[in-house]
Amino acid sequence: MRALAIAGMLLAATLLACSGSGRTASTAVALDPAVVRALLAERDTLVALPPASSSDTLIGMNRTVCYGTCPAYALIIQGDGRVFYNGHRYVERTGRAESRLDRAAMDGLLQAVDRSGILEISDTLGCPYSHTDAASALITVRVNGVERQIRHYHGCRGFAEREAILRLEDAIDSIVQVQQWIGR
Numbered sequence: 001m002r003a004l005a006i007a008g009m010l011l012a013a014t015l016l017a018c019s020g021s022g023r024t025a026s027t028a029v030a031l032d033p034a035v036v037r038a039l040l041a042e043r044d045t046l047v048a049l050p051p052a053s054s055s056d057t058l059i060g061m062n063r064t065v066c067y068g069t070c071p072a073y074a075l076i077i078q079g080d081g082r083v084f085y086n087g088h089r090y091v092e093r094t095g096r097a098e099s100r101l102d103r104a105a106m107d108g109l110l111q112a113v114d115r116s117g118i119l120e121i122s123d124t125l126g127c128p129y130s131h132t133d134a135a136s137a138l139i140t141v142r143v144n145g146v147e148r149q150i151r152h153y154h155g156c157r158g159f160a161e162r163e164a165i166l167r168l169e170d171a172i173d174s175i176v177q178v179q180q181w182i183g184r
Helices: 002-012 033-039 103-116 160-174
Strands: 057-063 070-077 082-089 095-100 136-143 145-154
Touching: 057 160, 070 160, 095 136, 103 136, 103 160, 136 160, 145 160
Parallel strands: none
Antiparallel strands: 057 070, 057 136, 070 082, 082 095, 136 145
16 A cells, blocks of 8 residues: 555656756656556666656666675655655665655755766676676666666676766765665
8 A cells, every 4th residue: 555655656746857956847747657666676677767858857776686685675866856765675674765855965966977977878888797696776867858777787897887887876875875774
């Protein structure tokens, strides 16, 4: 029942970009229930985002388990600062939780996205060297009508964008203060 309530809130939510930083706000877009389920799911799956307008902002990250105790959880951060969390495994809080980022934190998150260059990174990352049993992170970003989804297998080494992607993953965790839910 609580899951349906969260999904309903997401469906009714508007994706507003922060005002005061050159971004405009006001276009309302309802997220498709399948998108919400996929973004909060316990799997490493690329999802089709609903059609974007220039003012939509959405940042999501799904972390998967490894062969060990890597925390597995999903985050959705909307442009108005709402944060939705779903803890899966090896986290202090399993299930859903919510919080809100203030404007400064949201601006910091958008700056981290910009610094990472994720919107320009190819959808296909090469993997010259890899090892098994590592976790993955699926990052979903939509900013100013541009969207990108990157699947990053942490066992993959030797590709140029790796450090930028890792910095973005860490920035998302830090700004959202995910440690309040995962306990690490």
